Amino acid sequence: MTSNNTIVMVPARMASTRLPGKPLAEIARLPMIVQVMRRAEEANVGRVIVATDTQEVANVVVQHGGEAVMTREDHISGSDRIWEALEKLDPSGEVETIVNVQGDLPTIDKASIRASLIPLQNNDVALSTLATEITHEAERTNPNVVKLVGTESGPGCLRALYFTRATAPYGDGPLYHHIGLYAWRRSALKRFINLPPSPLELREKLEQLRALEDGMRVDAALVDTVPLGVDTPADLERARAILSGT
Numbered sequence: 001m002t003s004n005n006t007i008v009m010v011p012a013r014m015a016s017t018r019l020p021g022k023p024l025a026e027i028a029r030l031p032m033i034v035q036v037m038r039r040a041e042e043a044n045v046g047r048v049i050v051a052t053d054t055q056e057v058a059n060v061v062v063q064h065g066g067e068a069v070m071t072r073e074d075h076i077s078g079s080d081r082i083w084e085a086l087e088k089l090d091p092s093g094e095v096e097t098i099v100n101v102q103g104d105l106p107t108i109d110k111a112s113i114r115a116s117l118i119p120l121q122n123n124d125v126a127l128s129t130l131a132t133e134i135t136h137e138a139e140r141t142n143p144n145v146v147k148l149v150g151t152e153s154g155p156g157c158l159r160a161l162y163f164t165r166a167t168a169p170y171g172d173g174p175l176y177h178h179i180g181l182y183a184w185r186r187s188a189l190k191r192f193i194n195l196p197p198s199p200l201e202l203r204e205k206l207e208q209l210r211a212l213e214d215g216m217r218v219d220a221a222l223v224d225t226v227p228l229g230v231d232t233p234a235d236l237e238r239a240r241a242i243l244s245g246t
Contacts, residue, residue, distance in 0.1 A: 005096040006046030008113070009085060010036055011078035012103035014054045018231050023057050025236055027106050028243035032230060033057055034064045035106035035243065041066075043113035045099065051085035077207055078102060079182075083193045086186075098189055100182045106239050108181065108227040116183040119157050119219035126188035126216040129208070130179035130223050131158060140175050141167050146206060148178040153219050160218040163206050177226055182208075188216055 012023040012033050019025070023033040030038070033050060040048045050061045050068045053075070058068035069085040082100055089095075099116060101108060112130055119128035131148045139145045143165040150158030162168070163178055184192075191214070198213040200206075211218055230239050 004046075005094070006099065006117070007086070007090070007095045007097070008040045008043070008046050008048045008099045008101055009082035010040060010048065010050045010101050010103050011081040011085075012036075012050055012052045012054075012057050013073075013075075013081070014057065015073075016104075016231070019233060019236065022230060022236070023052070023054075023103055024060060025230070027236070027239050030064070031060050032106050032236075032239070033061060033103055034066070036101060036103050036108065037061060037064070037066045039106070039108045039110055040099075040101050040113060042110040044110075045114055045117060046097070049085060049089065050103070051081045053081070079189065079207065080193050083189055086189075093186065096186055098184045098186060100184065102180060102229070104230045105181070105227045106230060107242050109223070109225055112179070112181065112223045112225065112227065115221040115223050116181055118221045119153070120183055120185065122154070122219065124217050125219045126185055127192075127211060127218055128183045129160070129218060129220045130181050131176040131220040132179065132223050132226055134175045134177050139177065146178040146180075148176045148220055150176065150220060156222045158220045158222065160208075160212065160220055162212065163204070163208050165204055165206070176220075176222075178208075178220070179223070179226060180208075180229075181227075192216070 024031045053073040061068040071084045075081040119125045149162040150160045153159035198210040201209040
């Protein structure tokens with residue numbers, strides 16, 4: 001059910017090095033950013049806003065019935081971009097929860113977006129995310145598959161102790177693939193974007209480690225599917241095949 005206290009932000013920028021202009025790449029007869037927007041709308045958890053640095057992207061979103069907010073071009077991360085957009089949209093602070101759905105996840109499942117809010121039912125959790133058990137052996141050692149090392153914090157939830165590109169934890173047992181979708185408490189997002197990049201964040205090249213190093217509690221809801229992140233032309237073709245049903 002849609003909540004007035006929750007907003008879904010989809011950051012989108014045109015300056016991708018591996019796939020320039022990807023927010024407007026066509027997938028199943030719609031620009032990718034519109035496909036992501038549709039998945040967010042289907043989740044029905046709150047107002048959906050695209051935060052972008054490009055007027056052309058904003059125009060496309062509006063043409064397809066969505067809402068867009070223009071942001072600066074110099075943001076280092078999507079977290080910074082959605083904070084600027086939030087401050088423009090809601091300067092009085094009425095929105096309490098912000099779900100950050102990356103603009104290059106056209107196959108994200110609406111149930112996964114909803115699941116990201118479950119860990120926030122625990123007041124000790126500052127931000128929540130998603131994870132799924134790794135089932136393909138090659139992914140256990142693939143540094144492009146980020147692993148969440150955690151401990152059970154409730155039914156279907158893990159408390160994150162660390163995120164890494166290495167194969168971890170050691171020994172027998174499941175490994176978990178981290179999915180980069182976040183649900184933030186507003187206070188946590190404000191705190192996060194005002195922190196400098198942390199040592200482990202810079203070493204692993206994983207932004208979420210900044211929150212852990214600062215002492216924020218991060219929990220993850222376990223889901224069954226991994227959305228396809230579109231970063232390359234090959235990823236784009238895979239997304240087209242998935243969403244066109246071919």
